[in-house]
Amino acid sequence: xxxxxxxxxxxxxxLDQLFATARDTAPELPDSLAARMVEDALAVQAEALTSPAVxxxxxxxxxxxxxxxxxxxxxxxxGLATATVAGIWIGMSPPTILTEGASALGxxxxxxxxxxxxxxxxxxxxxxxxx
Amino acid sequence: xxxxxxxxxxxxxxxxxxxxxxxxAARLLTDRLGPRVYAHAxxxxxxxxxxxxxxxxxxxxxxxxxxxxxxxxxxxxxxxYRVTANLCTDRLRKARGGHKxxxxxxxxxxDSPSAAQAMQDKHRRAALDAALGQLPERQRQAVVLRHIEGxxxxxxxxxxxxxxxxxxxxxxxxxxxxxAILADRREELGYRDE
Numbered sequence: 001x002x003x004x005x006x007x008x009x010x011x012x013x014x015l016d017q018l019f020a021t022a023r024d025t026a027p028e029l030p031d032s033l034a035a036r037m038v039e040d041a042l043a044v045q046a047e048a049l050t051s052p053a054v055x056x057x058x059x060x061x062x063x064x065x066x067x068x069x070x071x072x073x074x075x076x077x078x079g080l081a082t083a084t085v086a087g088i089w090i091g092m093s094p095p096t097i098l099t100e101g102a103s104a105l106g107x108x109x110x111x112x113x114x115x116x117x118x119x120x121x122x123x124x125x126x127x128x129x130x131x
Numbered sequence: 132x133x134x135x136x137x138x139x140x141x142x143x144x145x146x147x148x149x150x151x152x153x154x155x156a157a158r159l160l161t162d163r164l165g166p167r168v169y170a171h172a173x174x175x176x177x178x179x180x181x182x183x184x185x186x187x188x189x190x191x192x193x194x195x196x197x198x199x200x201x202x203x204x205x206x207x208x209x210x211x212y213r214v215t216a217n218l219c220t221d222r223l224r225k226a227r228g229g230h231k232x233x234x235x236x237x238x239x240x241x242d243s244p245s246a247a248q249a250m251q252d253k254h255r256r257a258a259l260d261a262a263l264g265q266l267p268e269r270q271r272q273a274v275v276l277r278h279i280e281g282x283x284x285x286x287x288x289x290x291x292x293x294x295x296x297x298x299x300x301x302x303x304x305x306x307x308x309x310x311a312i313l314a315d316r317r318e319e320l321g322y323r324d325e
Contacts, residue, residue: 041157
């Protein structure tokens with residue numbers, strides 16, 4: 001029969017009946033398949049429980065990298081290098097403002113070099129030597 | 132844990148117990164989910180022996196995925212229907228022969244309510260399976276999930292990863308196509324105009 005000429009409600013009804021039949025007569029799980037499923041489940045379970053925990057790759061960091069990380073990485077290292085070079089330069093050729101500044105602080109008679117003199121033997125070392 | 136206590140748990144909880152090493156959970160999950168996976172595979176692929184392979188593979192993937200399962204995020208059945216459908220699609224594409232007839236020899240014996248009724252039911256189911264096999268894959272999947280598995284559109288949408296509107300459209304077109312395919316077999320299937 002031409003589907004176009006059929007009553008849509010009747011066609012829907014017939015189809016619903018077919019669906020109901022399909023639901024009621026669902027293919028049953030064969031016993032052998034159920035047994036294989038359980039067998040797989042127990043095998044996978046046993047394997048998961050006996051296998052060692054997944055080893056994570058160990059992250060090894062060299063001493064230099066650790067030091068670099070401690071400073072704050074390459075940007076901090078660049079700043080440190082600049083400060084070091086500037087320090088050496090100031091030490092070799094102290095600017096006039098530095099010696100004038102020292103004079104202003106009360107070191108009237110010192111020369112430029114005197115401003116950098118450091119007492120390398122403190123009074124505590126002397127006392128310790130005397131006992 | 133005793134089987135009675137386990138049977139009150141939902142699939143999510145059972146899967147967690149399974150992942151923790153409870154063998155009873157494996158058996159109960161197989162009892163609950165195995166028949167649904169197998170029936171769904173059989174309806175989509177139309178071949179019982181292939182459906183067995185697919186159902187076993189789908190369940191194997193479930194067992195392997197169990198340790199990573201996050202309870203409450205999705206339904207286990209939704210995940211399984213999706214995996215089953217994908218496996219069926221892969222098989223059908225590889226076969227390129229499309230839908231195969233149901234293996235009649237594998238049908239379980241059905242004595243109720245009468246031999247004649249049982250024969251007719253079997254005949255109708257085979258006709259429906261054959262008609263479903265002529266539908267495009269997505270239409271077939273949507274019709275089976277909606278009208279045979281009895282799922283609601285939002286869950287079907289989640290399984291098929293499409294919108295609920297798209298599910299509605301697929302099932303409507305699928306039903307129209309089935310009606311057209313089966314129209315000539317109404318009398319043969321025992322449907323008569325009154």
